[in-house]
Amino acid sequence: MAEDPKRARIAKRIAREFPDGALVNLGIGLPTLVADYLPKDKTVLLHSENGFIGLGPQAEKGQEDPDLVNAGGRPVTLVPGGCYFDSAASFVIIRGGHVDVTVLGALEVDEEGNLANYMIPGKMVPGMGGAMDLVVGAKKVIIAMEHVSKSGQPKILSKCTLPLTARREVDLIVTDMAVIRVTRSGLVLEEIAEDTTVEEVVSKTAAHLHLSPKITEF
Amino acid sequence: MKRICSPEEAVRNIHDGASVMIGGFMCCGQPLRLVDALLAKGSKDLTVICNDAGYPDRGVGKLIVAGRVKTLIASHIGLNTVAGTKMGSGELAVELVPQGTLAERIRCGGAGLGGVLTPTGLGTEVEKGKRTVKMQDATFLLEAPLRADFALIKANITDYYGNSFVAKSAKNFNAVMATAARHTIVETDELVDAGSLDPERVVIPGVFINDIVAGGSHG
Numbered sequence: 460m461a462e463d464p465k466r467a468r469i470a471k472r473i474a475r476e477f478p479d480g481a482l483v484n485l486g487i488g489l490p491t492l493v494a495d496y497l498p499k500d501k502t503v504l505l506h507s508e509n510g511f512i513g514l515g516p517q518a519e520k521g522q523e524d525p526d527l528v529n530a531g532g533r534p535v536t537l538v539p540g541g542c543y544f545d546s547a548a549s550f551v552i553i554r555g556g557h558v559d560v561t562v563l564g565a566l567e568v569d570e571e572g573n574l575a576n577y578m579i580p581g582k583m584v585p586g587m588g589g590a591m592d593l594v595v596g597a598k599k600v601i602i603a604m605e606h607v608s609k610s611g612q613p614k615i616l617s618k619c620t621l622p623l624t625a626r627r628e629v630d631l632i633v634t635d636m637a638v639i640r641v642t643r644s645g646l647v648l649e650e651i652a653e654d655t656t657v658e659e660v661v662s663k664t665a666a667h668l669h670l671s672p673k674i675t676e677f
Numbered sequence: 678m679k680r681i682c683s684p685e686e687a688v689r690n691i692h693d694g695a696s697v698m699i700g701g702f703m704c705c706g707q708p709l710r711l712v713d714a715l716l717a718k719g720s721k722d723l724t725v726i727c728n729d730a731g732y733p734d735r736g737v738g739k740l741i742v743a744g745r746v747k748t749l750i751a752s753h754i755g756l757n758t759v760a761g762t763k764m765g766s767g768e769l770a771v772e773l774v775p776q777g778t779l780a781e782r783i784r785c786g787g788a789g790l791g792g793v794l795t796p797t798g799l800g801t802e803v804e805k806g807k808r809t810v811k812m813q814d815a816t817f818l819l820e821a822p823l824r825a826d827f828a829l830i831k832a833n834i835t836d837y838y839g840n841s842f843v844a845k846s847a848k849n850f851n852a853v854m855a856t857a858a859r860h861t862i863v864e865t866d867e868l869v870d871a872g873s874l875d876p877e878r879v880v881i882p883g884v885f886i887n888d889i890v891a892g893g894s895h896g
Binding site: 507508509510511524525526527528530531532537543544545546547549550553554584585586587588589590591592595596622623624625626 | 761764765771778796797845853880
Protein backbone atom coordinates (compact mmCIF):
# COMPACT_ATOMS: atom_id res chain seq x y z
CA MET A 460 0.00 0.00 0.00
CA ALA A 461 1.44 3.37 -0.96
CA GLU A 462 1.96 5.50 2.11
CA ASP A 463 0.17 8.82 2.29
CA PRO A 464 2.84 11.35 1.19
CA LYS A 465 2.07 13.75 4.04
CA ARG A 466 2.48 11.05 6.66
CA ALA A 467 5.65 9.85 4.96
CA ARG A 468 6.99 13.41 5.06
CA ILE A 469 6.47 13.59 8.82
CA ALA A 470 8.17 10.22 9.35
CA LYS A 471 11.15 11.11 7.14
CA ARG A 472 11.72 14.41 8.89
CA ILE A 473 11.59 12.85 12.35
CA ALA A 474 14.06 10.12 11.39
CA ARG A 475 16.67 12.88 10.86
CA GLU A 476 16.43 13.81 14.55
CA PHE A 477 18.05 10.61 15.83
CA PRO A 478 21.71 10.78 16.77
CA ASP A 479 24.03 7.85 16.05
CA GLY A 480 23.63 5.18 18.71
CA ALA A 481 20.22 6.43 19.83
CA LEU A 482 17.70 4.24 21.60
CA VAL A 483 14.27 5.21 20.30
CA ASN A 484 10.72 4.22 21.19
CA LEU A 485 8.05 4.70 18.52
CA GLY A 486 4.38 4.89 19.43
CA ILE A 487 1.65 3.05 17.57
CA GLY A 488 0.24 4.54 14.34
CA LEU A 489 2.01 7.37 12.53
CA PRO A 490 5.13 7.17 14.76
CA THR A 491 5.64 3.53 13.73
CA LEU A 492 6.16 4.75 10.15
CA VAL A 493 9.40 6.43 11.24
CA ALA A 494 11.01 2.97 11.36
CA ASP A 495 10.88 2.87 7.54
CA TYR A 496 13.14 5.93 7.26
CA LEU A 497 15.86 5.30 9.84
CA PRO A 498 19.17 6.78 8.64
CA LYS A 499 21.32 4.11 6.98
CA ASP A 500 24.58 5.69 8.14
CA LYS A 501 23.65 5.59 11.84
CA THR A 502 22.98 2.85 14.34
CA VAL A 503 19.56 3.38 15.85
CA LEU A 504 17.96 0.72 18.04
CA LEU A 505 14.24 0.64 18.70
CA HIS A 506 12.82 -0.12 22.14
CA SER A 507 9.51 -1.98 22.41
CA GLU A 508 7.88 -1.39 25.79
CA ASN A 509 6.51 -4.93 26.04
CA GLY A 510 10.04 -6.11 26.61
CA PHE A 511 12.92 -5.76 24.17
CA ILE A 512 15.47 -3.57 22.46
CA GLY A 513 16.17 -4.20 18.79
CA LEU A 514 12.69 -4.15 17.29
CA GLY A 515 12.94 -5.24 13.64
CA PRO A 516 10.46 -5.43 10.77
CA GLN A 517 7.18 -7.33 11.03
CA ALA A 518 7.64 -11.09 10.79
CA GLU A 519 7.07 -12.61 7.36
CA LYS A 520 4.13 -14.91 6.88
CA GLY A 521 4.93 -18.36 8.21
CA GLN A 522 7.84 -16.98 10.27
CA GLU A 523 5.75 -15.51 13.09
CA ASP A 524 6.85 -16.31 16.65
CA PRO A 525 3.96 -16.07 19.14
CA ASP A 526 6.45 -15.04 21.84
CA LEU A 527 7.73 -12.05 19.88
CA VAL A 528 5.23 -9.28 19.24
CA ASN A 529 5.39 -5.49 19.23
CA ALA A 530 3.45 -3.22 21.60
CA GLY A 531 0.47 -3.48 19.26
CA GLY A 532 0.47 -7.27 19.56
CA ARG A 533 1.77 -7.90 16.01
CA PRO A 534 4.45 -10.54 15.25
CA VAL A 535 7.80 -8.86 14.68
CA THR A 536 11.50 -9.71 14.50
CA LEU A 537 14.60 -8.87 16.53
CA VAL A 538 17.68 -7.29 14.94
CA PRO A 539 21.26 -8.30 15.84
CA GLY A 540 22.28 -6.53 19.03
CA GLY A 541 18.80 -6.79 20.49
CA CYS A 542 17.86 -8.23 23.88
CA TYR A 543 14.81 -9.20 25.91
CA PHE A 544 13.63 -8.22 29.39
CA ASP A 545 10.45 -8.18 31.48
CA SER A 546 7.98 -5.29 31.86
CA ALA A 547 9.51 -3.95 35.08
CA ALA A 548 12.95 -3.71 33.43
CA SER A 549 11.37 -2.24 30.31
CA PHE A 550 10.03 0.66 32.34
CA VAL A 551 13.25 1.01 34.29
CA ILE A 552 14.71 1.74 30.86
CA ILE A 553 11.90 4.16 30.00
CA ARG A 554 11.33 5.95 33.29
CA GLY A 555 14.98 5.89 34.26
CA GLY A 556 15.94 8.12 31.36
CA HIS A 557 17.68 5.48 29.25
CA VAL A 558 15.54 6.06 26.14
CA ASP A 559 17.00 8.89 24.05
CA VAL A 560 13.95 9.76 21.97
CA THR A 561 10.29 8.82 22.01
CA VAL A 562 7.96 9.62 19.12
CA LEU A 563 4.27 9.75 19.91
CA GLY A 564 1.07 10.88 18.26
CA ALA A 565 -1.11 13.59 19.78
CA LEU A 566 -4.68 14.78 19.98
CA GLU A 567 -3.52 18.17 21.26
CA VAL A 568 -0.23 19.87 22.15
CA ASP A 569 0.07 23.33 23.67
CA GLU A 570 2.45 26.25 24.13
CA GLU A 571 3.87 24.87 27.37
CA GLY A 572 4.67 21.52 25.83
CA ASN A 573 1.71 19.87 27.52
CA LEU A 574 0.46 16.79 25.69
CA ALA A 575 -2.99 15.21 25.44
CA ASN A 576 -2.99 11.96 23.53
CA TYR A 577 -4.72 9.23 25.49
CA MET A 578 -8.40 9.94 25.92
CA ILE A 579 -11.49 11.91 24.90
CA PRO A 580 -13.87 11.81 27.88
CA GLY A 581 -17.12 10.05 27.03
CA LYS A 582 -15.88 9.04 23.58
CA MET A 583 -12.55 7.28 23.59
CA VAL A 584 -11.06 5.90 26.79
CA PRO A 585 -8.54 3.27 25.70
CA GLY A 586 -6.06 3.85 28.52
CA MET A 587 -2.61 5.36 28.45
CA GLY A 588 -0.61 2.17 28.03
CA GLY A 589 3.05 3.15 28.28
CA ALA A 590 2.61 6.70 26.97
CA MET A 591 2.70 8.54 30.30
CA ASP A 592 5.92 6.82 31.35
CA LEU A 593 7.52 7.37 27.94
CA VAL A 594 6.76 11.08 27.85
CA VAL A 595 8.06 11.61 31.38
CA GLY A 596 11.12 9.38 31.04
CA ALA A 597 12.52 9.82 27.54
CA LYS A 598 15.26 12.41 27.12
CA LYS A 599 13.54 13.89 24.09
CA VAL A 600 9.85 13.81 23.21
CA ILE A 601 8.87 14.31 19.57
CA ILE A 602 5.24 14.58 18.53
CA ALA A 603 4.31 13.20 15.11
CA MET A 604 0.90 14.30 13.95
CA GLU A 605 -1.11 15.92 11.21
CA HIS A 606 -1.22 19.68 11.71
CA VAL A 607 -5.00 19.83 11.94
CA SER A 608 -7.65 17.26 12.88
CA LYS A 609 -9.74 15.37 10.32
CA SER A 610 -12.36 18.09 10.62
CA GLY A 611 -9.73 20.77 10.01
CA GLN A 612 -9.42 22.00 13.61
CA PRO A 613 -5.98 23.06 14.91
CA LYS A 614 -4.32 20.52 17.19
CA ILE A 615 -1.64 22.92 18.39
CA LEU A 616 -3.34 25.11 20.98
CA SER A 617 -2.49 27.80 23.49
CA LYS A 618 -3.78 25.42 26.15
CA CYS A 619 -4.83 21.76 25.88
CA THR A 620 -8.52 21.11 26.54
CA LEU A 621 -8.36 17.30 26.82
CA PRO A 622 -6.99 15.34 29.81
CA LEU A 623 -3.20 15.53 29.78
CA THR A 624 -0.80 12.68 29.24
CA ALA A 625 1.97 14.76 30.79
CA ARG A 626 2.89 18.35 31.60
CA ARG A 627 5.69 20.28 29.93
CA GLU A 628 7.46 17.31 28.39
CA VAL A 629 7.19 17.86 24.62
CA ASP A 630 10.39 19.05 22.89
CA LEU A 631 9.54 19.05 19.19
CA ILE A 632 6.37 18.92 17.08
CA VAL A 633 6.61 17.62 13.52
CA THR A 634 3.52 17.87 11.34
CA ASP A 635 2.82 17.64 7.63
CA MET A 636 3.13 21.45 7.54
CA ALA A 637 5.78 22.46 10.05
CA VAL A 638 8.55 21.70 12.50
CA ILE A 639 7.94 23.54 15.76
CA ARG A 640 10.27 23.55 18.76
CA VAL A 641 8.91 23.92 22.27
CA THR A 642 11.03 26.38 24.27
CA ARG A 643 10.70 28.07 27.64
CA SER A 644 9.38 31.17 25.92
CA GLY A 645 6.89 29.26 23.80
CA LEU A 646 6.61 27.64 20.40
CA VAL A 647 9.16 28.47 17.71
CA LEU A 648 8.38 27.79 14.07
CA GLU A 649 11.64 26.52 12.60
CA GLU A 650 10.72 24.80 9.35
CA ILE A 651 7.77 24.69 6.99
CA ALA A 652 6.85 22.08 4.39
CA GLU A 653 7.66 22.86 0.76
CA ASP A 654 3.97 23.16 -0.18
CA THR A 655 2.88 25.67 2.43
CA THR A 656 3.62 29.20 3.67
CA VAL A 657 4.36 30.69 7.07
CA GLU A 658 1.00 32.48 6.89
CA GLU A 659 -0.87 29.23 6.31
CA VAL A 660 0.92 27.49 9.18
CA VAL A 661 0.14 30.41 11.50
CA SER A 662 -3.51 30.42 10.43
CA LYS A 663 -3.87 26.72 11.19
CA THR A 664 -2.22 26.95 14.60
CA ALA A 665 -4.30 28.06 17.59
CA ALA A 666 -1.26 29.08 19.63
CA HIS A 667 1.24 31.90 19.44
CA LEU A 668 4.14 30.97 17.17
CA HIS A 669 7.46 32.73 17.47
CA LEU A 670 9.05 32.82 14.04
CA SER A 671 12.61 31.62 13.87
CA PRO A 672 14.81 34.27 12.16
CA LYS A 673 15.70 31.62 9.60
CA ILE A 674 12.76 29.43 8.65
CA THR A 675 13.83 26.64 6.31
CA GLU A 676 11.88 24.18 4.15
CA PHE A 677 11.70 20.43 4.71
CA MET B 678 8.37 -29.96 44.95
CA LYS B 679 5.37 -28.23 43.50
CA ARG B 680 1.89 -29.49 42.87
CA ILE B 681 1.46 -30.65 39.27
CA CYS B 682 -2.14 -30.40 38.20
CA SER B 683 -4.65 -29.88 35.42
CA PRO B 684 -5.94 -26.41 34.57
CA GLU B 685 -9.27 -27.29 36.21
CA GLU B 686 -7.61 -28.37 39.47
CA ALA B 687 -5.36 -25.34 39.44
CA VAL B 688 -8.20 -22.81 39.34
CA ARG B 689 -10.51 -24.74 41.69
CA ASN B 690 -9.82 -22.45 44.66
CA ILE B 691 -10.27 -19.20 42.76
CA HIS B 692 -13.40 -18.08 44.52
CA ASP B 693 -15.99 -15.43 43.71
CA GLY B 694 -14.57 -12.02 44.53
CA ALA B 695 -10.94 -13.15 44.29
CA SER B 696 -8.22 -10.88 42.99
CA VAL B 697 -6.29 -12.44 40.11
CA MET B 698 -3.20 -11.24 38.30
CA ILE B 699 -3.00 -12.56 34.74
CA GLY B 700 0.27 -12.33 32.81
CA GLY B 701 0.56 -11.44 29.14
CA PHE B 702 0.61 -8.47 26.82
CA MET B 703 -2.08 -8.46 24.14
CA CYS B 704 -2.33 -12.23 24.81
CA CYS B 705 1.41 -12.77 24.11
CA GLY B 706 2.65 -14.80 27.05
CA GLN B 707 -0.84 -15.20 28.48
CA PRO B 708 -1.78 -18.50 30.18
CA LEU B 709 -4.74 -19.10 27.89
CA ARG B 710 -5.65 -22.56 29.21
CA LEU B 711 -5.78 -21.32 32.78
CA VAL B 712 -7.95 -18.40 31.74
CA ASP B 713 -10.28 -20.76 29.87
CA ALA B 714 -10.45 -23.04 32.92
CA LEU B 715 -11.31 -20.06 35.13
CA LEU B 716 -14.00 -19.07 32.66
CA ALA B 717 -15.42 -22.62 32.72
CA LYS B 718 -15.38 -22.69 36.53
CA GLY B 719 -17.64 -19.64 36.50
CA SER B 720 -16.10 -17.59 39.33
CA LYS B 721 -17.48 -14.08 39.32
CA ASP B 722 -16.97 -10.61 40.83
CA LEU B 723 -13.27 -11.02 40.13
CA THR B 724 -10.74 -8.23 40.41
CA VAL B 725 -8.42 -8.82 37.47
CA ILE B 726 -5.00 -7.20 37.23
CA CYS B 727 -3.59 -7.47 33.74
CA ASN B 728 -1.68 -5.22 31.36
CA ASP B 729 -4.61 -4.92 28.98
CA ALA B 730 -8.16 -6.12 28.29
CA GLY B 731 -6.94 -8.21 25.35
CA TYR B 732 -9.37 -9.09 22.60
CA PRO B 733 -13.07 -9.96 23.11
CA ASP B 734 -12.56 -13.54 21.88
CA ARG B 735 -9.25 -14.52 23.46
CA GLY B 736 -7.70 -14.88 26.88
CA VAL B 737 -8.56 -12.39 29.60
CA GLY B 738 -10.94 -10.54 27.26
CA LYS B 739 -13.31 -13.52 27.40
CA LEU B 740 -13.67 -13.18 31.17
CA ILE B 741 -14.65 -9.55 30.69
CA VAL B 742 -17.14 -10.33 27.91
CA ALA B 743 -18.71 -13.07 30.09
CA GLY B 744 -19.25 -10.53 32.88
CA ARG B 745 -17.02 -12.31 35.40
CA VAL B 746 -14.87 -9.30 36.12
CA LYS B 747 -16.08 -6.67 38.56
CA THR B 748 -12.93 -4.57 38.60
CA LEU B 749 -10.18 -4.42 36.01
CA ILE B 750 -6.83 -2.84 36.79
CA ALA B 751 -5.00 -2.38 33.49
CA SER B 752 -3.00 0.07 31.38
CA HIS B 753 -4.94 -0.32 28.16
CA ILE B 754 -8.39 -1.57 27.11
CA GLY B 755 -8.58 -0.11 23.60
CA LEU B 756 -8.57 -3.37 21.60
CA ASN B 757 -11.45 -4.90 23.54
CA THR B 758 -14.50 -2.81 22.62
CA VAL B 759 -16.68 -4.82 25.01
CA ALA B 760 -14.54 -3.67 27.94
CA GLY B 761 -15.09 -0.05 26.88
CA THR B 762 -18.84 -0.57 26.59
CA LYS B 763 -19.08 -2.27 29.99
CA MET B 764 -17.00 0.50 31.54
CA GLY B 765 -19.33 3.10 30.03
CA SER B 766 -22.44 1.34 31.36
CA GLY B 767 -20.93 0.95 34.83
CA GLU B 768 -20.98 -2.85 34.68
CA LEU B 769 -17.19 -2.98 34.82
CA ALA B 770 -15.06 -0.76 37.06
CA VAL B 771 -11.78 0.05 35.36
CA GLU B 772 -8.73 1.54 37.03
CA LEU B 773 -6.40 2.69 34.27
CA VAL B 774 -2.80 2.66 35.40
CA PRO B 775 0.23 3.81 33.39
CA GLN B 776 2.02 0.67 32.23
CA GLY B 777 5.28 1.39 34.02
CA THR B 778 3.42 2.25 37.21
CA LEU B 779 1.45 -0.99 36.93
CA ALA B 780 4.63 -3.07 36.58
CA GLU B 781 6.32 -1.27 39.45
CA ARG B 782 3.29 -1.44 41.78
CA ILE B 783 3.21 -5.21 41.26
CA ARG B 784 6.98 -5.48 41.73
CA CYS B 785 6.62 -3.40 44.89
CA GLY B 786 3.87 -5.70 46.21
CA GLY B 787 5.94 -8.78 45.50
CA ALA B 788 9.04 -7.25 47.03
CA GLY B 789 7.38 -6.41 50.34
CA LEU B 790 7.74 -2.67 49.85
CA GLY B 791 5.29 -0.01 50.92
CA GLY B 792 4.85 2.09 47.81
CA VAL B 793 6.24 3.49 44.61
CA LEU B 794 7.38 7.09 44.08
CA THR B 795 7.08 7.90 40.39
CA PRO B 796 7.06 11.06 38.29
CA THR B 797 4.64 9.38 35.86
CA GLY B 798 1.13 10.81 35.99
CA LEU B 799 1.97 14.07 37.79
CA GLY B 800 -0.36 16.83 36.66
CA THR B 801 -2.76 14.37 35.03
CA GLU B 802 -5.97 12.54 35.98
CA VAL B 803 -3.76 9.78 37.42
CA GLU B 804 -2.69 12.13 40.22
CA LYS B 805 -6.24 12.61 41.54
CA GLY B 806 -6.74 11.42 45.10
CA LYS B 807 -3.09 10.53 45.59
CA ARG B 808 -0.33 12.03 47.70
CA THR B 809 2.71 13.69 46.22
CA VAL B 810 6.07 13.44 47.94
CA LYS B 811 9.12 15.69 47.63
CA MET B 812 12.36 13.78 47.48
CA GLN B 813 15.77 15.15 46.57
CA ASP B 814 14.29 18.34 45.04
CA ALA B 815 11.85 16.51 42.79
CA THR B 816 8.16 15.77 43.21
CA PHE B 817 6.80 12.25 42.89
CA LEU B 818 3.41 10.59 42.98
CA LEU B 819 2.94 7.98 45.70
CA GLU B 820 1.44 4.81 44.23
CA ALA B 821 0.30 1.87 46.35
CA PRO B 822 1.69 -1.66 46.01
CA LEU B 823 -0.44 -4.26 44.23
CA ARG B 824 -0.89 -7.79 45.50
CA ALA B 825 -3.43 -10.47 44.62
CA ASP B 826 -4.91 -13.71 45.88
CA PHE B 827 -3.80 -15.55 42.73
CA ALA B 828 -1.43 -15.05 39.82
CA LEU B 829 -1.86 -16.96 36.56
CA ILE B 830 1.32 -16.86 34.56
CA LYS B 831 2.83 -18.47 31.46
CA ALA B 832 6.23 -20.05 30.86
CA ASN B 833 7.89 -21.97 28.05
CA ILE B 834 9.90 -24.40 30.19
CA THR B 835 9.42 -25.21 33.88
CA ASP B 836 11.15 -27.79 36.06
CA TYR B 837 9.60 -29.70 38.94
CA TYR B 838 10.87 -27.06 41.36
CA GLY B 839 8.93 -24.40 39.48
CA ASN B 840 12.01 -22.71 37.99
CA SER B 841 10.76 -21.25 34.75
CA PHE B 842 12.12 -19.96 31.49
CA VAL B 843 9.91 -17.47 29.66
CA ALA B 844 10.92 -16.66 26.09
CA LYS B 845 11.42 -13.33 24.40
CA SER B 846 8.65 -10.75 24.82
CA ALA B 847 6.42 -13.31 26.59
CA LYS B 848 8.24 -12.41 29.83
CA ASN B 849 6.33 -9.14 30.12
CA PHE B 850 4.20 -9.11 33.30
CA ASN B 851 4.67 -12.82 34.07
CA ALA B 852 7.94 -12.25 35.88
CA VAL B 853 6.66 -9.64 38.36
CA MET B 854 3.20 -11.12 38.83
CA ALA B 855 4.70 -14.44 39.94
CA THR B 856 6.09 -12.63 42.98
CA ALA B 857 3.01 -10.69 44.06
CA ALA B 858 0.26 -13.23 44.71
CA ARG B 859 -0.50 -15.50 47.67
CA HIS B 860 -0.81 -18.39 45.21
CA THR B 861 0.92 -18.48 41.82
CA ILE B 862 0.01 -20.95 39.09
CA VAL B 863 2.27 -21.36 36.09
CA GLU B 864 1.02 -22.79 32.80
CA THR B 865 4.08 -24.10 31.00
CA ASP B 866 4.67 -25.51 27.52
CA GLU B 867 7.18 -28.06 28.74
CA LEU B 868 7.69 -29.61 32.17
CA VAL B 869 11.23 -30.97 32.63
CA ASP B 870 13.22 -32.79 35.32
CA ALA B 871 15.23 -30.78 37.81
CA GLY B 872 18.64 -30.15 36.28
CA SER B 873 17.31 -30.14 32.71
CA LEU B 874 16.67 -26.40 32.70
CA ASP B 875 19.95 -24.50 32.70
CA PRO B 876 19.91 -22.45 35.94
CA GLU B 877 21.35 -19.54 33.93
CA ARG B 878 18.15 -19.42 31.87
CA VAL B 879 15.76 -19.18 34.79
CA VAL B 880 13.61 -16.06 34.41
CA ILE B 881 11.27 -16.88 37.33
CA PRO B 882 12.82 -18.66 40.32
CA GLY B 883 10.70 -21.60 41.47
CA VAL B 884 10.31 -20.11 44.93
CA PHE B 885 7.49 -17.94 43.58
CA ILE B 886 5.53 -20.86 42.09
CA ASN B 887 2.88 -22.98 43.84
CA ASP B 888 1.18 -24.99 41.10
CA ILE B 889 2.38 -26.16 37.69
CA VAL B 890 0.07 -26.91 34.78
CA ALA B 891 1.99 -28.66 32.03
CA GLY B 892 1.32 -28.57 28.31
CA GLY B 893 0.62 -24.96 27.45
CA SER B 894 -0.83 -23.46 24.36
CA HIS B 895 0.34 -20.64 22.22
CA GLY B 896 -2.30 -18.04 21.55
